[in-house]
Amino acid sequence: MYQFTDFEYLNTLNEEQKVAVKTLHGPVLVLSGAGTGKTRVLTTRIAHLLMTQTTKPWNIMAVTFTNKAAREMKERVSSIIGSAAEQILMGTFHSLGAKMLRQHAELVGLKKNFTIIDVDDQLKLIKQILSNHNIDEKRLPAKLFLNIINSWKDKGLTPDKISDNLTNSTNNEKQIYQEYQIKLLQSNCVDFGDLLTQPLELLRTNTDVLDQWQSKISHILIDEYQDTNTAQYLWIRLLCSKTNNICCVGDDDQSIYGWRGAEVKNILSFSKDFENAKTIRLEQNYRSTKKILEAANCLINKNNARLGKNLWTQNNGDENIEISSVYDSSEEAINIGEKIEEKIRDNKKLSEIAVLVRTISQMREIEERFISIGLPYRVVGTKFFDRLEIKDAIAYVRILCNSSDNLAFERVINTPRRGIGSTTIKKLLDISRLEDIQLFHVGENISTYENINLPTKDKINKFIKQINEWKTLKFTQEPSELIDMVLEETGYYEMWRNENSEDANTRIENLKELLISISKFDTLEGFLQHVSLMTDNETNNITGEVTLMTLHASKGLEFEIIFLPGWEEGLFPSSRSLEDSGDVGLEEERRLAYVGITRAKYEVHISYASSRRIHGLWMSSFPSRFLKELPEELSSKVVVSDYNLYDENINYDYQNQTSNPGYGPAWKRFSNNTNYKQKLFISSNSPKIKEISNDEFKKGDRVFHIKFGMGRVANANGDKLEIHFDKAGNKKIKSNFVEKK
C-alpha cells in the first residue's frame, strides 16, 4: 500500500480536486466553471495513476483539444513523473484516431501511408463529383454538400447509415457522399471527419480490434469534454466499456464548437451514460480577480440553457472591466497599441497580454498597427501551411509518399507550367473515373491512350519519369534536401524568382522555412503525417510578444491582460450565427464572450467601434448587446474619440435590426456630416490621436462634450478625466475630447 502523504504534488490541489485525482477507478466527471483547475486535475490525475502504479503509461489515453495542449500536458506530467510520460497516448481525437487508423488501415481499405486532406481538397473533390453529375453549382453549391457530409461525419454516420429521412433525396446527397468516399479511398486519402468515423467503424465491425484496444487502454482522460461530438463520444464509449475508467473534465458554459457538431449533451448526460459516475464540481476560481469573475458570471447568467454554478475567488484586484468606445477599427487598433505601450511602461510582460478577436479578418488592422509601432506580437493559429506556395510544395511531398493521391497529382502536374492544361487534365480525370484507376497510373500508361496528342504525352511522360526518380531518392536523400531538389528541378523556385516581386520573395522565404520544418523529420512520410494535423505555430514566447488570436483559439489559455475588440452587433454576436441558429446561436456567442473574459487574470479591456468596413463598405455598427449584460458597477467606460455615434445604452431593436434608425452604410449619413471629412483626415494621417490640449483640468471644472453634453470633472489625472455628465452619467474621457466652459 502507498500513503497519500508521499505524493507531494497533491498539495497543489484543493480538497475537491484531490477527490477527483484520487478516484482512480470508475467514471469521473469534473464539471465546473472557468479557471477552477480542471486541467490541473487531469494532469495530476495522470501522474497519480502512474505514481500509485495503478496502470502503465502506455495504457493511458489522454485527449486534449489541441495538439499544443497535448504537448503542454505531456510536459507537465513529465515534470512530475519523468520521462515515462513520453509513452502515454496523448493527443487530440483526430491525432489519436489517425494513429489507430494507420495501425489497421487495410481493414477499411486504406494503405498505411494514407494522406489527410484539408477542407480545400474536400471541396475540390466534391466539385468534381458535382460536375460529373451535371449539378449546377449555382443552385446547389459544393459548400452545401461539404457541410452536410461533414456534419454526418461528426455524428459518426457512414454512407450506409444515412437513412432516407435524413436526406433531401432530390439533391442526391447520399449518393454524392458515397461517391466522395469512394474517391477518397481511391486516392488513399481521408478527411478530418474520417479520422473520427473510420476508427469508430473499425471498432464497431472488428471485434478483435476492439478487444485489442479495450485491453490496451485501461484509463481514458478527456479535457474540454463539453466540445466533443457524437462520433467522438461513441468512439470513447466503445474504448472504455470494459474498464469504465473514464475521467472527463469540462464546462457547459464553455461549449463553443456547436457549429462543428459538438454536443453539450455529452457532458450533461455523463452520469446517465456511465453508470456509477462520480461528479465533482469545483467552485473556486484561481485565475481571475473578483470583478472579472463577477462580470463573467453575470453575463453567462443570461443564458437559459445551462446548469448554473457558483464560482468564487480569493483574488482581489481593483481594476474594473474597461469598455472603450472608438470611432472605427483603425482607431481601435491605435488605442490597443497605446494601451499596450502603457503596460510596457508599467513593466508588464508582453507574453502576458493577449488580444482576442471574433473573426480572423479583425486581425489584419491590429497587426498592421503593431508593426507600425514596432510592437512584437505573434499570431496563434494562422496557418503557415495554408499558403499557396506551401501547399504546392506539400503536394509534391504527397505525391512522393502516396502516388494514389489524385488531388496532389492534379495540383502538381501543371505547377509550375508544363504545358499540360485544363483540357488534358480533364481527359486524364475522365479516364481515371471511367477505368477506376489513379491519375498517376493513367499518367504512367499515357502512351496507350488514343485521344491525347503526342507532344502532350511526352510532357506527361517526362513528368512521371521525374517523379519516379525522386521516389527512388527518398531512400538515400535527406527529406529536406530531396524536396529542395524537387523544387529546384521542377523550376518551382524559378517560377517565383522570375516574378521578381516582394511577394514572390516572401514565398521563396516561406519555402525555405518549410524545408527547415521538414528537416526535423527522418522521413517525408513522418513529416506528412504530422503536418496535416499541425495547426498551432510552434513559436515559443520567451522573447515576449503580445499574442493575437481568435476567441475560439484562446480556449484553455490564460493571460494577465486581455483585450477584446469588436464588441458590436453583427460582428459579436455574429449576425450569421443568429441568422443560422437563432437563440441557440446567440447563447453560443455569449459563451464565447464568457470564454474571452475568463481568460484574464487581472485586466479586461473591451472595445467597440461605431463604424467598421465590411466587404469594403463602411458600415455603422451598434454596441454589442453583451455590453449591457455586464454589471454597470464593475465596468468603466472610456470614450476614446468624440466621433463615435452610440454608447452601449442605446436603444436598439435586436430582433429586427433593419428597423433601427440609421442602420445601413454609414457613408449615407456621414456624407452630410461635416465632422466626417475632418475625422478621416485625423485617422489617416496622425498615428496617434493625441493632441493633448493645453487646458489644465481640475476637479470641479464645468466641461462640455460633443456627445454627452455638459458635465463636471469628478477626478483629474493628467489628461485622463472622470466626468459626471448631467445627463449621461459617469464617464472616463481624455481631456482633449472636452472643452472647458
Add this chain to the structure above:
DNA sequence: GTGCAGTGTATTTTT
C-alpha cells in the same frame, strides 16, 4: 494552353 480583364460574391469560428 496561357494570360488578362472583367465580374460577382463573400468573412464566423477549426480538428
Add this chain to the structure above:
DNA sequence: TACACTGCAC
C-alpha cells in the same frame, strides 16, 4: 476590399 471564377484574345 480582395480573391475566385469566367470568357475571350492570342
